[in-house]
Structure formats: structure tokens, C-alpha cells
Amino acid sequence: xxxxxxxxxxxxxxxxxxxxxxxxxxxxxxxxxxxxxxxxxxxxxxxxxxxxxxxxxxxxxxxxxxxxxxxxxxxxxxxxxxxxxxxxxxxxxxxxxxxxxxxxxxxxxxxxxxxxxxxxxxxxxxxxxxxxxxxxxxxxxxxxxxxxxxxxxxxxxxxxxxxxxxxxxxxxxxxxxxxxxxxxxxxxxxxxxxxxxxxxxxxxxxxxxxxxxxxxxxxxxxxxxxxxxxxxxxxxxxxxxxxxxxxxxxxxxxxxxxxxxxxxxxxxxxxxxxxxxxxxxxxxxxxxxxxxxxxxxxxxxxxxxxxxxxxxxxxxxxxxxxxxxxxxxxxxxxxxxxxxxx
Numbered sequence: 001x002x003x004x005x006x007x008x009x010x011x012x013x014x015x016x017x018x019x020x021x022x023x024x025x026x027x028x029x030x031x032x033x034x035x036x037x038x039x040x041x042x043x044x045x046x047x048x049x050x051x052x053x054x055x056x057x058x059x060x061x062x063x064x065x066x067x068x069x070x071x072x073x074x075x076x077x078x079x080x081x082x083x084x085x086x087x088x089x090x091x092x093x094x095x096x097x098x099x100x101x102x103x104x105x106x107x108x109x110x111x112x113x114x115x116x117x118x119x120x121x122x123x124x125x126x127x128x129x130x131x132x133x134x135x136x137x138x139x140x141x142x143x144x145x146x147x148x149x150x151x152x153x154x155x156x157x158x159x160x161x162x163x164x165x166x167x168x169x170x171x172x173x174x175x176x177x178x179x180x181x182x183x184x185x186x187x188x189x190x191x192x193x194x195x196x197x198x199x200x201x202x203x204x205x206x207x208x209x210x211x212x213x214x215x216x217x218x219x220x221x222x223x224x225x226x227x228x229x230x231x232x233x234x235x236x237x238x239x240x241x242x243x244x245x246x247x248x249x250x251x252x253x254x255x256x257x258x259x260x261x262x263x264x265x266x267x268x269x270x271x272x273x274x275x276x277x278x279x280x281x282x283x284x285x286x287x288x289x290x291x292x293x294x295x296x297x298x299x300x301x302x303x304x305x306x307x308x309x310x311x312x313x314x315x316x317x318x319x320x321x322x323x324x325x326x327x328x329x330x331x332x333x334x335x336x337x338x339x340x341x342x
Contacts, residue, residue: 002131002320003108004340005081007161010042012081015074016138017048019067020089020116022056023139030184031086034143038084048074051086060091068098071120076103081110082160087139088115093221096123096230104128108340110160113137115244115310118221123230125215125319131338133159134216134240134308135316144312145190151313159316161339168324170333171307171315174199178312179276194312200305204327205288208301210269214323214334216240216308223254226261235266238323242273242309248280248290255294269301269325271332276310301327 008014016035018024024031035045048070050061061067074080096119105128111120112133124130135141135156142148151174157163176196182189215232219241225231243251258264272291280286285293288304295302303325308315318338325332 002125002129003105004131004338005108005110007339008082008110010162011044013044013046013079014038014082014084015046015048015077015080016051016084016086017067017070017074018051018061018086019071019092019095019120020060021087022054022061023087023089024051024061025054025056027087027139027143027184028054029187030143030145030189031139033145034138034141037142037147038138046074046077046080060089064094065098068095071095072098072100072103075109076100083109083111085113085117085137087137088113088117090116092116093119093224095120099123101127104130112156112316114242114314115218116221118218119225119230121217121319122222122225122232126230126232131321132319133316133338134319135159136314139184140310141314143184144194149313151315155313156316159318159338161337165337168333168335170331173201173330174307174313177274177307179274179310181277199307202303202330202332203288203305204301204330205292205304206300206302207328208269208299209324209326209328210238210301211322211324211335212236212238212268213320214238214240214317215319216242216317218309219243219254220246220250223257226257234263236268238269238271238325239267240271240273240306240308240317243275243278244310245277246275247278248283248287251287252290252294255291259294264295264298264300267298267300269303269327270295271306271325272302272304273306273309274311301325303327303330303332306332
């Protein structure tokens with residue numbers, strides 16, 4: 001069992017850190033839009049040292065030690081109840097050897113973010129035994145203009161304990177979704193209306209039911225942890241995977257790597273979320289057919305086209321809580337709250 005943090009309440013302080021790409025600098029307007037939205041919802045906001053100084057070192061916000069120091073300092077601040085990452089990037093894994101896991105293990109708090117933050121999720125779960133939240137980040141989610149998608153916000157609030165407690169929570173299936181890239185480095189980004197597509201719904205490509213702890217990760221980042229002590233133990237779990245800008249070749253390569261590592265031998269179910277700007281590279285088969293090809297010897301249920309990842313809206317998943325899926329009914333429900341005190 002992972003340790004669960006206390007629920008989030010209006011008036012609490014949210015700490016914001018930038019563990020990889022300095023998106024708060026490059027996408028400053030959208031970053032500040034996200035910060036102001038959180039404040040408008042009744043939260044105080046504390047920026048980590050690197051984030052507040054808007055430090056930028058090209059592809060990252062600082063050295064690994066500096067970024068870990070920012071994380072540790074914000075986490076240890078007694079006034080902070082929740083840590084949200086400003087954005088992802090490519091190098092959150094650089095922090096892992098410098099994080100103060102002992103303190104975290106003795107002081108569980110909310111940690112929320114996605115994509116490259118997968119590395120931090122895995123480390124906090126594996127070493128500090130903390131239930132983290134695969135959910136919105138400041139820039140891509142809370143920084144949406146004129147406001148975050150209502151389903152993104154509603155699910156996040158439910159998982160944070162801001163709404164009524166639940167005996168179980170069935171994830172909603174959005175009627176529409178967007179993978180529209182809006183360049184927020186362009187000063188005109190607020191004038192671009194997000195384009196949405198009709199959501200075909202979650203797709204059951206192999207029937208079955210499963211009940212097990214659920215874990216959500218970015219596939220590309222998860223593979224980068226292979227062979228390290230931070231790679232998660234996914235035995236008897238429901239695994240949710242998502243990608244950013246990817247294609248069929250990368251999917252085949254990365255999923256086969258995990259398969260050859262034995263990751264899927266004891267997985268109870270697989271959920272694959274929509275990928276942003278996915279390309280089939282002119283293959284004669286589609287993504288679902290590729291998945292069935294890769295997992296032709298496995299017998300776990302598989303649901304695809306889920307909504308936890310880089311598309312809008314984004315569903316928030318509390319890591320390690322009991323989850324139940326019915327692939328034949330395209331139903332995904334969590335049976336536990338991610339909060340220890342609700």
C-alpha cells in the first residue's frame with residue numbers, strides 16, 4: 001500500500017516547481033495564466049526558487065542538483081499541501097538521486113503532474129511509498145485559455161478530495177477531445193480557438209474484467225528508467241500508458257522493450273490513452289492491430305483511446321489505488337480515494 005496524502009482544501013498552498021524544461025520562461029504568459037487560475041480557485045501559490053527566478057538553461061531549468069533542491073525545499077515547506085509541476089520536458093530523471101525520500105516517506109503530500117514527471121512519480125512510489133497523482137500540470141492544463149477544460153478540472157478536483165468523497169468513481173467519457181497544438185510561445189496564442197474532434201469513445205480491443213491497483217505513466221519516460229532501481233514493480237496491476245508526439249515505430253519499439261523485460265507477464269489489464277499527434281507512418285495496420293500483434297500471447301483485457309495524457313480533456317489518476325475495469329462495457333472506475341484523510 002502506498003501512503004496517501006491529506007485532501008486538498010480551498011485556502012491551501014500549492015507549490016509549483018519546474019523539474020525539467022523551463023516552460024515557465026519560454027511559455028511565460030501561459031504559465032502565469034495557469035498560476036492565476038489556481039489563485040482564482042481559492043488557493044495560495046508558492047513558486048519554487050528556480051521557478052520564481054525564471055531561470056533558463058536551454059533545455060532545462062537548472063542543474064540536476066538545483067532542480068532537486070527546488071523540489072526538496074518546496075516539499076519540505078510546512079505551509080505547502082500540494083506540489084504541481086509547471087510542465088514536463090525530458091530530464092526529470094536527473095533529479096532522482098538527489099530527492100530526500102526519507103522526509104517524503106514520513107510526510108506524505110500531494111504531488112501532481114504528467115509526461116516526463118513519470119520519472120518522479122516512479123521514484124516517489126518505489127522509494128518513498130507515496131501515492132502520487134498522474135494529472136494536470138500548470139502550463140498545459142491550468143494555463144488553458146480562457147479556462148481549463150471542465151472535465152479536466154472536475155476530475156482533478158474529485159481526485160484531490162475537493163468534492164464529496166466517493167465509494168467509487170467512474171471516469172467520464174468525454175464527447176469530444178483535442179490534440180490541437182497551440183504554440184503558446186506566440187504572443188497571439190490566446191486568440192487561437194482550440195479545435196475539438198468527436199470522441200470515438202474508449203475502445204475495447206480485448207474483453208475481460210480486472211480489479212487491481214492502477215498506475216499511469218508516459219511510455220517514453222517509463223522506458224528511460226529500465227534497469228534502474230526506480231523502475232516500478234507492476235506485478236498484478238492495471239497499467240495505463242500514454243504518449244506525446246509519437247508514431248507506430250516508436251510504439252512497437254518501446255512496448256516490445258517492456259515486454260522483453262517481462263513487464264507484461266503479470267499485468268492484470270492494459271489501458272492505452274490517446275496519443276497527441278500520432279502517426280501510423282503509412283502502415284497497413286492501425287494502432288489497435290499493432291497492440292494485438294504485440295500482446296497476442298497475453299490474455300489481459302485491453303482498452304484504448306482513453307483520456308489520460310497529452311490530449312484535452314485529461315483525467316487524473318491517483319496512483320496505486322484499487323481500480324476496476326470492464327473492457328466489454330468500456331468502464332474504468334476507481335474504488336478508493338487517493339487521499340488518506342478525506
